[in-house]
Amino acid sequence: MSGLRLFIGLLFGLVSLGVQAERLKDLVSIQGVRTNQLVGYGLVVGLNGTGDQTTQTPFTIQTFKNMLAQFDIQLPTNIGTIQLKNVAAVSIHADLPPFAKPGQVIDITVSSIGNAKSLRGGSLLMTPLRGIDGNVYAIAQGNLVVGGFDAGGADGSRITVNVPSAGRIPSGATVERPVPSGFEQGSSLVLNLNRPDFTTAKNIVDQINDLLGPGVAQALDGGSIRVSAPANVNQRVDYLSVLENLEVAPGQAVAKVIINSRTGTIVIGQNVRVQPAAVTHGSLTVTISEDTTVSQPNPLSGGQTAVVPRSRVQAEQEARPMFKFAPGVTLDEIVRAVNQVGAAPGDLMAILEALKQAGALQADLIVI
Structure with missing residues (x-):
């Protein structure tokens, strides 16, 4: 109970402060300025015998043969079953931030999709990362950083810490194609509230109009606000820099x-x-x-204990x-x-x- 009372006491301290003004940049996002998800499929090599068991993951062999074919290497047809204990088929996913330009780098996450025991010590070979439209927006490659590990003994005993079948590559992908955001187009911008609320929308409109004049901001509904913006991109950046630092009192949340x-x-x-x-x-x-x-029983009664x-x-x-x-x-x-x-x-x-x-x-x- 002491822990519950302590938690409630802290909660009361926050409530007693009342509604505090927040920066506009913490309350809204700009329509069209967003991250985009990328995904790819590739091979991790250099594993210490912890890769896929290719008898159970035939797609690993198929991918490996396709990679060799790109280097004009043809495997004999009578080679039999290939065991690639040092290779694992993986999926790669990443978030492409807004305004990312070709040549910039982003972090990626690599996950095994076969039965590889661990990706520790592996290197991801060059892999294209595609968006939902099928276009390639980044190229991934690099050495993995794996937080978990897996170890086993000859008697079959095994210990696993965290998840060794997934890892990350910081700055592991290079952006090859920008994503158009529409930020520089049109005569206005739309601000989308992170938590739709009519009171918050009204307070934002009032705050912007008090600063820049009537009619500059108009509420489209409880979750969106249209704001007039300069046509020049440089002026538009300065304009939004002023707006996003405005202090606005958000409406109280639903009970x-x-x-x-x-x-x-x-x-x-x-x-x-x-x-x-x-x-x-x-x-x-x-x-x-x-x-x-x-x-x-009583003596001489004939009963039994x-x-x-x-x-x-x-x-x-x-x-x-x-x-x-x-x-x-x-x-x-x-x-x-x-x-x-x-x-x-x-x-x-x-x-x-x-x-x-x-x-x-x-x-x-x-x-x-």
Whole structure:
């Protein structure tokens, strides 16, 4: 309970600060200015016998033969089954940031798609990375950095730490083609709120218009705002530099109670309210014990000595007081009332769910 009270105390400290103004760049993103996902397929070589078992992964052999064919190397048809213990087929994925230009480098993640035990010590051969449109936007190659490892003994014992079948290559891909963003086109830009909210959208529009004049910003809906922008690209960059540093007070979030039933984590939002309700919480413990006694007959009775079971059933109910919620109870009062009866996080989940079912909890109850 001390940990729960400490968490609630910290939460109250944050709530007491009220709504703080945030930079516009933390609240919105610019339409068209976004990352793009890239994916590729290639080979990792140089493994220490931890590569694919090619009898079970024929695509590794096929890829290996295709690579050799590019260097005019043809394998004999009667070579039989090839075992490439030092080679693994892998998938590569990366995020292409906005405004990335040819020659710049990005980080990539390499993951085994066969049955390779470990990619530690391997090198990725040159692999094209494609976008959703099928075009090549980057070329990947380099030595892997693998955080996990896998080791085994001759008797079959094995130990694995973390995930050795995946790794990263910092700056492992070079951008070959830019992605058009449309940033320099048109006479306006659209700002998309990271969390759509009508109050936040109104505050942003008011803040921009107060700075630059009426009509510069217009709310399209609760999640988008159109802002007039200069036609010159250099001026547009300076213009957005000023806008993104504006301090805007965001609207308060919808009242929510988040429950993680697996970990027992409960997060209660600031605007959660409870209608009039009375709650009692307790626990009933039933204990059943089995004892045995020896039944001894009277002398000369002709009876026989026997073992007789004796059962004891005890029921104990922990006394917990009933507490009452008045109209419009706040987060502080909810937790104080629950702490008074000593409810653990698991019990608090049951109380909140019961309040929601009774229609007394004025918040969205979300179980994750």
